[in-house]
Amino acid sequence: MKIESLDLPDEVIRFYLDSGIEELYPPQAEAIEKGLLEGKNLLAAIPTASGKTLLAELAMLKAIANGGKALYIVPLRALASEKFDRFRTFSSVQVKGEGNGGVRVGISTGDFESRDEWLGSNDIIVATSEKTDSLLRNETSWMQEITTIVVDEVHLLDSANRGPTLEVTLTKLMKLNPGCQIIALSATVGNAYEIADWLKGKLVLSEWRPTRLQEGVYFNGNINFHGSQKLIESRAKDEAVNVVLDTLEEGGQCLVFESSRKNSVSFAKRSGAKVAETLDKPTRKALDELVEEIIENGETEAANELAKCVRNGTAFHHAGLNSAHRRIVEDGFRANRIKVISSTPTLAAGLNLPARRVIIRSYRRYDPNYGMQPIPVLDYKQMAGRAGRPHLDPYGESVLIAKSYNEMTGLFDNYIDADAEDIWSKLGSENALRTHILSTIVNGFATTREGLIEFIEATFFAHQNDTWGIMDVVDECLDFLRYHGMLEGEDTLLPTVLGRLISTLYIDPLSGAYIVGGLKKAKAESITDMTLLHLICKTPDMRQLYMRSSDYEVINDIIMARSDEFAVIPPRSKELDYEWFMAEVKTALLVEDWINEKSLDQITKKFGVGEGDVHAFADIAEWLMHATSRLAGLIAPEMSTDISSHVALLEKRIHYGASSDLIELVSVRGIGRVRARKLYENGLKTVQDIKSSDIATVSELIGPKTARKLFEELGIASGLRPSGSAEGIKSETMS
Ligand code: ADP
Structure with a gap:
């Protein structure tokens, strides 16, 4: 089916022709035949990179041409940015008729307690499912104007964490806008027909892929595919490293999925030693640039570890990386500078980062209740499906690793030839x-x-x-x-x-009950930062740190020494709840270190986490402290003491990771807590102090580049006396 033959405005057709897309892929054509452009609901259950997004785009652009508005729901923030960047390319497409401008696109991933009414003027709005739920709860008015809803990765209905939110959000949207078109995009799951049926939509179910995918198992020196074998030269002790080297020799790149962060780091190191030998001079030079960027953007030893790997052309990728490092690794891989990424499975679920070969080094994953367990077929298919870059690789290959013949046949039966599981609603608890x-x-x-x-x-x-x-x-x-x-x-x-x-x-009512209960009980004389931090770390909305065996004694001693500070009486050490209590306190201690300006290097080492984790904990803690502040305002008359200002200050301190004396300085955009402390310790304690100082002094403390930016931010011409206006320097939106 030709793009030109579609019932779409000329501008849209021209846009796609200009980007080299002339013919629809078979599943896209099937969607058109099933009413995609006539407002019909549809579930497209097709493999990754088979043109799902484009299919949704056609429906959204058609809706906009008809005066409608589209909402694109994704599971992760990173995906929201990726889609936002893609849809922004429509800004030149005048689908709404001459003089009405191009397609306007907005993204909504910010604070939960906001309506984002300003986004209403956009034609496409991208949001995570949690944010969509929160916009509905806050009764955002443009929600009722939505005429097309796209739900990406709808198979996540099966996820215990996020599934219920997605499910309820969709149910509400269907009730709110009964005539709205719903386009759901899914991996191929066993019961896709059931989801389509629920959405009252037609089903497009296909295994078609634009790039051929061969699935195989490595065993005993060969990758075994159905009907063929590929001999892998043995150059290293590790079999997976040999498979990596073979891929590079063929001019491809490799994604390696590991079962844990630790393993992903050690594989990047191990394979790096060998990969380095294959790099040419220009690649080495390009990698050196990335290394510099990594060091510049890192505050912990992990940055050095990552830099060492990247110098060798490999990298690890997991949620413990900070966002700058994640971006550098992803972009470096896309640009074919980094040759190998070893990752935890987060990458398979998240980003569009295909590679010639995918190696699944472990098909087992740790489950806290049952130990190491085989992963579901659906997860395997998601990882394997990353193999083969459309238009770039002639084919893609996925490789599982077996230690015995029996294991190999088992892997063929249970993964390669198996159908993905059915998905089940998790709303029942x-x-x-x-x-x-x-x-x-x-x-x-x-x-x-x-x-x-x-x-x-x-x-x-x-x-x-x-x-x-x-x-x-x-x-x-x-x-x-x-x-x-x-x-x-x-x-x-x-x-x-x-x-x-x-x-x-947007907090769990159980969190609300804990917080309200804690605030009412708290006594003025014993309230410390820990009282409030522990209160929020006790809630089910907080993610908790694991207890390592070396933690027990230390945390136990801290609980004894600081027992007066908790709003609840600690359970007795023999009680089952004590284990939970210790994890809550450990989490609160991490946030306490963060707001007391302990360095990221110290925190990550002490708690055994990555920079990315510290920021993730701080983000959740800030949101919960904000909720605590709002709840304290509401129940003020029932509280024995007014702690509102303490809570409000803590919210700010968590945002900046700073002590109270630093809040004024750190609120100025671009300073950051480390530089702000340096200024403070050298007598520049307030914005006024900086204004009365000169650029030479400030440059000496925080470097000329940042100093110049700071002076611009404060509206001071470099080195000259301040112009007097402090306006704009403390705006929260600038942080
Ligand atoms: P998915 O969302 O399933 O991962 P996308 O829609 O992002 O897939 O498509 C993957 C790649 O294939 C993109 O680069 C896209 O531009 C391209 N593509 C999609 N449909 C077509 C088509 N009909 N012809 C050529 N390229 C296409």
Whole structure:
């Protein structure tokens, strides 16, 4: 099917022809035949890189030409940016008619308690599912104007963490905009028809790929495919390293999936020693530039570790990297400078980073309850599907590694020749339902128990299960919400002011109950930073650090020494809860170190985490401290002491990772906590102090480049006296 033959505005057709796309891929053509451009709902369950995004683009552009508005929902922030950058290329496409400008695109991933009304003027809005849920909770007005919804990676309905939010968000959107077109994009899963059925959509199910994919298993010196073998020369002790070297020899790049961060780092190091020998001079030079960038953007020893690998043409990639390092590694790989990335499976779920060969070194993953377990077929297919760069590689290959003949045949049976599992709704548990029941009532989607049941009947859970089974869970949730003063009434369910606030703050009602309880109990004389930090680290919304065996004694001693500081009485050490309590305290200690300006190097070493983790903990802590601040404002009359200002200050300190004395300086854009401390220690303690100083003095402390930027930021002509206006320097949006 030719692009030119589609019922789309000329500008859209020209745009695609100009970018070299003339003919639709078979699954795209099937989607058109099934009504993609006529507003029909559709589920496209097709492999990665088979043109799912483009399929969605056609529907969105058609909708915009008809005066509509599209919402593109993704599971991860990183994906939101990737799609945003892609859709921005439509800014020159005048689909709305001459004089109405090109397509406007917005991205919404920021604070949960904001409506982002300003985004309403866009034609396409990209958002994560959590942000979409929060926009619905905050009753953002443009939500009702959406005419096309694209849901990327809809198979994540199966995820215990994110699935319920996605499911409830979609159910709400379908109720809010009944005529809206829904286009769901999915990996190939066993029961794709069931999701399509739930969405009242047509199904496009296909295994077609633009680049051929060969799936094989390495065993005993060969990669074995169905019907063929490839001999791999043995140049290193590690078999996977040999497979890597073979790929490079063929002119390809390699993605290696490992089961843990530690293994991904050690593979990058190990293979680096051999990969380095294959690099030519220009590549080495290009890699040296990346190394410099890595060192410049790192504050911990991990940066040196990464730099060492990159110098050799390899890299590791996991959630512990800081965002600058992640970007450098991804871009370096795309530009074919970095030849090998060894990664935890996060990369398979997240970014569009294909390679000639994918090596899955471990098909087992650690499960806290059951130990090492084989991964689902769906996860294997997602990783294997990264092999083969469309238009660049002639083919792609994925390789599992077997130690015995039996293991090899098992891998063929259980992965290569196996179908992906069915996906199942995870909405049925109290933990998942509690928050969504509250928001459903707050936003008026249900006002009685019967209304609530009717709402649940419309979810994917009810599509797969008899709802009878969860009615007692629903009642338990309602009792919980009433008991904690978030809901009133028996026949008519009415949210209280507290219930409303908790819903819009986007926290779990259980977190809300812990925080409110803690704030009411806290006594003025014993409140410290730890009191409040532990309170938020106790909530189910906080991610918790694991306890390592070496931690027990240290954390136990800290709990004993600081027992007065906790808003709750610590459980006795023999109780089961004590283990949890220790993990909460350990997490709170990390945030405490962060706000007391311990260096990232110290924190990452002490807690055994990466820079990326510290920022992730700080992000969640800031959001929960913000919620605590808002809740403290609401329940002020019931608190024995006013701690609002303490909470508000902590929120800021977590944002900047700084002590209170530094807040004024660090609020100026571009200074950062380390440089701000340097200025402070040298007598430049306030913005006014800097204004009264001169650029030479400041340059000596923080370097000429930053000093110049700082002076510009403060509206001071370099070296001259300040112009007097301090306006704009403390705007929160600038941070
Ligand atoms: P997915 O979302 O399934 O990963 P994309 O839509 O991003 O896939 O497509 C992957 C690549 O293939 C992109 O570079 C895209 O421009 C290109 N592509 C998509 N459809 C076509 C087509 N019909 N003809 C040529 N290239 C295409």
